[in-house]
Amino acid sequence: MKKLLSLLLLFVSGVNFAQIQKTEPPFWWAGMHNPELQIMFYGKDIAKYAPSVSNNVVITNVVKTENPNYVFVTIDTKNIPAQELTFSFKDKNKTAFTEKYSLKQRKAGSAERESYDSSDMIYLIMPDRFANGNPNNDSDKSVTEKADRNNPGGRHGGDIEGIIKNLDYLQELGATALWSTPLCEDNDKQHSYHGYGQSDVYKIDPRYGTNEDYVRLSAELKKRGMKLVLDYVTNHWGAEHWMYKDLPTYEWVHQFPGYSQSNYRMTTQFDPNASKTDARQCMDGWFVPSMPDLNQSNPLVLKYLTQNAIWWIEYADLGGFRVDTYSYNDKAGIAKWTKAITDEYPYFNIVGEVWMHDQAQMAYWQKDSKIAAIQSYNSYLPSVMDFTLHDAFGNVFNEDKSGWDSGMQKVYDNFTNDFLYPNINNILTFAENHDTGRFNEIYKGDFNKYKMAMTILATVRGIPQLYYGSEIGMAGDKGKGDADIRRDFPGGWAGDSNNAFTKAGRTAEQQKFFEVTSKLFTWRKGKDVIHNGKMMHYLPHDNVYVYFRYNDKETVMVIINNSNESKTFGTARFGESLKNYTSGTDVVTGKDINVKSDITVEPKSALVLELK
Known part of the structure; x- marks a missing residue:
């Protein structure tokens, strides 16, 4: 009875306890380059109320969609100091409820933050498979899939705490930046460990830790002079995303109506002879049925994604982005998204996944490309990934003789096209990543072939990226499925038979791989002749x-x-x-x-x- 009376009193007093279920971004900062802030309020039938805000802050726009559970309120934060605002929601000029909203103080020098560049070596991890620092969060009641290390494609329990505990290992290896595959909540019923089907893009998955843990990871990296790179996904969310289950508007995702798969033909983005239907199928088609394709041509969506990206940079003090499936996005929308971020942070580096096999086609996507300029297009994307060098790495070391286009001639030929890129020092080089075949599987653990590949990676132009476990000879057969190229790092779990995070715990073979990798990339750290020569x-x-x-x-x-x-x-x-x-x-x-x-x-x- 007492509880019922308390709830009744709250209702009568007009205090909001359930009307607003979500506010995104959850807070913001004063003094941003772009003063326009779009706040999304979500709650049952919230659109019937008229919003206003305190302290003479100006509301410049209010958007209500066909879904009455959303209202998008844009305010002008120019010259507004850090403070707590109060939004009031009125029904017939009577305040029904209020919502507090914080404008925080930015860190000094935030806009001019340093980002990764050619002086860095980026270490790529799958966090679920790297190290389990906190077994207590392996499963969580708020998400569906529970930990099962016996299931190769299941959740294994790696987390942020496990990463933090092994940062000294990364430093010893010669890494200066850490790229983790997505850490935001992915509530898929199975295979959620990879993180690319996100269900809440403002929340770290509880099986990895908390938002505060992610901020702590960034701070611990900075103590070591290292940078944290966030894997951002602009192209799609997961089908379990809370907004997909109650779409703000029909046009929030691409509809055909409903699902239609991408044809994956990225050349249609710039092919002057391509049909519009084929171009649309690439750009608007869904990557897979469980990943709804976001509509970046919708201003509400684009603003939401832009602010979410900036929020993570500012909140977690990030040192860069890697953007998944960059060239599948609406090309005009993704260029606006990228420019908005680099306008806010002029030195912020973003590398886009443009998985193509032709240098001219990849160079098209780099900022200020003369190739793209033919079509009056500029992606504003600072960096792209060198997939043609990766292609050469995948077979060249089994070609014992040089031919016209085989053996080391294949590697030589890759560099002959460097003139196509507007900024050749700012492209990402790699022998493998979380989606490709494992180098040490392709070459059957041949140390000499690994050393040749790492030597090239450590000495040519660009930003080298190393995939976790390569440095201890880890293998994995992509033919058996993605889980096999994403095995658990030995020593990351209590009870592992050997601990490759320490010299004493590594086998002789693991130490041989580690030692040459560490020597090359530690040496590279101080070599401007490699970074910019x-x-x-x-x-x-x-x-x-x-x-x-x-x-x-x-x-x-x-x-x-x-x-x-x-x-x-x-x-x-x-x-x-x-x-x-x-x-x-x-x-x-x-x-x-x-x-x-x-x-x-x-x-x-x-x-x-x-x-x-």
Whole structure:
């Protein structure tokens, strides 16, 4: 009876206890570059009320859709100091309920924050498979799928705490930035561990931890001079997203009506001969049935996604984005989204997944592309992923002889098209990621082939990215399904047979992989000649590829012998690069080599020589 009376008193007093179920963004900041803030209020029949706001703040727009449970209120925050606002919702000029809203103080220098660049090495993890730092959150009553480590495609319990506990490992490896696949709530009934079917984009999945844990991860990385990169998904949400279950408007997602799958033909985005129906099917079609395709051409959607992205940057003090399936978005909408973020943060780096196999087509998507300019298009996207180099990595080390377009000639040819990119130093290079075949599976754990690949990755232009476990020889067969290329990191769970996070816990084979990776990328940290230097390469002879990275201060000579025989060769033809240098020190072994006489290189091996 007492409880009933209390609820009645709350109702009579006009206090809001249920009318507003969600407010997004949940808070904002004063002094942002773009002062226009769109706040979404959600609650049962909320659209029948007229909103107003305190402290002389101006409401510039109110949008109500066909769904009465939403109202989108835009306010002008220009010259408004940090404070707590009060929104009032009136029915026939009588206040029915109110809602507090905070404008917070920004951190000093937030807009000018540093982001990842060519001086970084990005380490990519699947958080559910990396380390379980807090077994108490392996399952949670608020989400459907529970932990089951015996199920390869199930939840295994890796979490934010596990990442934090192993940051020293990443630092020892030479990583300077961490990219985690999405950590926001994914409430799919199965296979939710990958995180790309998000059900709440303002909330960290409780099986990973809390929003506060994510902020703590960012802070712990910054203490070590490292950056946190968020994997952002603009193209789609999961079918369990709370907004999909009660759409603000029919046009919030692409409808045909209902579901229609993408044709995945990204060339239709710029093909002058493409039919409109094929272009629409690529851009508006759903990636898979469980991932509703978001309509970035709708201003409400675009503003929602833009503000959500900025909210995470500001809230978690992020150091960059990787954007999933970038080239499947509405191309005009995604360009506006990207520009809005980089206008707010001029030095913020964003790499887009443009999974194509032609450099001109990939370069189209990089900011200020002269290729895209032919069609009067600019994506404003600072960085793209070098999928053609990845393609070469996938088979070149099994090609023991150089042909017209095979062996090391294939790697050489990749760099001949560097002129197509507006900013060649700002593209992401990688041998594998969470969606591709595992390098050490393709090459059957061959250490020499791994060393050649890492040598190239550590010494060519761009931003290198390493996929977790590569550095200890981890494999996995994509033919058996995605779960096999996303295995648990050994030592991340209590009771694991070996702990590869420590030297004492690694097997001899794991240590061999780790040591060469750590030496290469730790050395790379301090090498501006690699980060920003020029490249000169020489046509491969006998499957031996030689290239130089150089600037006004120093030169590094890289030799890759991809043949299965020892090779001895003279250095006279490299005179243009060798100049007056007489010797070089191998950064892995520390051995000195005379570069003015013949050089002998062991089969399937690599040398990185700092010239003297």
